[in-house]
Amino acid sequence: MTTISMHAASVPPFAKMLGNMLQWLDAAKAHAESRKFATDVYLTMRLAPDMLPFTKQIQIASDAAKGCVARLAGQEAPRFDDNEATLDDLIERIRKTRDYVLSVPAEAFAGSEDREITIPRRAGDPLKFDGLNYLRHFAQPNFYFHATTTYALLRHAGVPLGKSDYLGG
Amino acid sequence: MTTISMHAASVPPFAKMLGNMLQWLDAAKAHAESRKFATDVYLTMRLAPDMLPFTKQIQIASDAAKGCVARLAGQEAPRFDDNEATLDDLIERIRKTRDYVLSVPAEAFAGSEDREITIPRRAGDPLKFDGLNYLRHFAQPNFYFHATTTYALLRHAGVPLGKSDYLGG
Numbered sequence: 001m002t003t004i005s006m007h008a009a010s011v012p013p014f015a016k017m018l019g020n021m022l023q024w025l026d027a028a029k030a031h032a033e034s035r036k037f038a039t040d041v042y043l044t045m046r047l048a049p050d051m052l053p054f055t056k057q058i059q060i061a062s063d064a065a066k067g068c069v070a071r072l073a074g075q076e077a078p079r080f081d082d083n084e085a086t087l088d089d090l091i092e093r094i095r096k097t098r099d100y101v102l103s104v105p106a107e108a109f110a111g112s113e114d115r116e117i118t119i120p121r122r123a124g125d126p127l128k129f130d131g132l133n134y135l136r137h138f139a140q141p142n143f144y145f146h147a148t149t150t151y152a153l154l155r156h157a158g159v160p161l162g163k164s165d166y167l168g169g
Numbered sequence: 170m171t172t173i174s175m176h177a178a179s180v181p182p183f184a185k186m187l188g189n190m191l192q193w194l195d196a197a198k199a200h201a202e203s204r205k206f207a208t209d210v211y212l213t214m215r216l217a218p219d220m221l222p223f224t225k226q227i228q229i230a231s232d233a234a235k236g237c238v239a240r241l242a243g244q245e246a247p248r249f250d251d252n253e254a255t256l257d258d259l260i261e262r263i264r265k266t267r268d269y270v271l272s273v274p275a276e277a278f279a280g281s282e283d284r285e286i287t288i289p290r291r292a293g294d295p296l297k298f299d300g301l302n303y304l305r306h307f308a309q310p311n312f313y314f315h316a317t318t319t320y321a322l323l324r325h326a327g328v329p330l331g332k333s334d335y336l337g338g
Contacts, residue, residue: 003172004282004301013305047216048324113173132173136182138336144313145320145335152321155217166314167307 006072006113007106010135014065017147018098020168021061024154024161025091031159039087045153054153058090061146062097068139069101071117072131073108175241175282176275179304183234186316187267189337190230193323193330194260200328208256214322223322227259230315231266237308238270240286241300242277 032039043055052060059082070077078100084090113132120126129138151166201208212224221229228251239246247269253259282301289295298307320335 003174004178005172008301009173009178009305013309016306017310047321051321051324132177136178137185140182140309141186141313141316141336142332144310145317145332147310148314148317149321151314152216152220152318155220163311163314167310 005106005109006131006135007104007109010072010109010139011069011101011104011106013140014069014101014143015098016168017143018061018065018094018101020166021058021094021147021150022091022098023168024151024159024165025087025094027161027165028154028157028159029087031157035158042087042153042157043085043090045157047149047152047156051149054150055084055090057146057150057153058093059084061143061150062093064139064143064146066097066100068135068143069104072112072115072135073104074112074115075104075108174275174278175300175304176273176278179237179241179278179308180270180273180275182309183238183270183312184267185337186312187230187234187263187270189335190227190263190316190319191260191267192337193320193328193334194256194263196330196334197323197326197328198256200326204327211256211322211326212254212259214326216318216321216325220318223319224253224259226315226319226322227262228253230312230319231262233308233312233315235266235269237304237312238273241281241284241304242273243281243284244273244277 028042029039032042043053045054046052059080062080066077078096080093080096084093113130115131117129117131117134118126119129119138127138148166151161154161197211198208201211212222214223215221231249235246247265249262249265253262282299284300286298286300286303287295288298288307296307317335320330323330
């Protein structure tokens with residue numbers, strides 16, 4: 001049975017999708033400019049009244065990626081203050097997240113598939129996983145949820161994006 | 170460097186999320202019943218006029234999962250006719266997809282990270298990947314895109330779901 005590393009299964013796809021998100025936000029800026037509206041209007045958009053707004057979708061995508069990489073590598077993730085107030089702030093947040101995940105050396109992931117991961121929850125007992133289950137059943141689907149919801153909000157706002165922009169070049 | 174198998178990185182997360190989707194569709198049935206509308210109305214919902222409807226989101230999620238597993242394992246994926254006309258048909262489609270991905274033995278994935286994968290496109294040259302890049306940069310983000318969009322459409326329709334339903338128990 002040939003195999004892949006936990007680093008290969010996590011860091012490159014997080015980094016690539018974060019890069020794709022930067023492209024979508026550039027397209028969102030251009031769209032706002034051509035339609036003459038302020039980019040701030042994106043920040044409070046929601047797909048449903050009881051779903052989180054655009055800003056929060058990006059903050060959580062960032063947290064999902066950096067938290068996963070840090071937990072697997074046995075590091076502390078950089079703390080960001082969730083105080084982004086403009087589209088440019090969110091772009092910077094994504095850039096810093098990508099820089100961090102790419103900065104963690106592959107060697108730090110050794111043994112991470114068996115590492116015990118504990119995720120605190122607002123209510124109820126914390127979630128416990130081994131590293132492999134944490135990556136494949138929690139961190140990755142959660143990250144892609146918030147990336148896709150960000151994309152869906154931009155599509156809803158009329159930003160000219162398609163599936164190839166979601167997947168990236 | 171310890172490692173994980175390509176099977177472990179692909180089949181269990183596809184199977185789990187497909188199972189989560191079955192739970193969402195059960196909730197959608199119950200919601201339609203309590204609000205007294207036909208479940209058929211879900212099938213044509215779209216997040217944007219130029220995004221694909223609900224039925225297609227589920228068909229493509231199915232294709233992404235079974236196509237990925239088949240390509241990595243060097244098998245032919247089962248062909249489904251994309252003729253689902255009811256919510257129950259879509260539930261059956263998801264069930265068959267899950268059964269298929271779980272049926273492929275882990276041994277069939279040996280060497281799949283280096284296997285050459287070619288994805289035909291309607292326009293332009295086919296996409297070419299090795300198996301690892303195909304899984305992490307194409308099949309997984311694509312699958313989660315369509316799962317998340319299915320979820321978003323149900324949330325938009327008022328089905329009482331939350332993030333814990335998306336991630337599954």
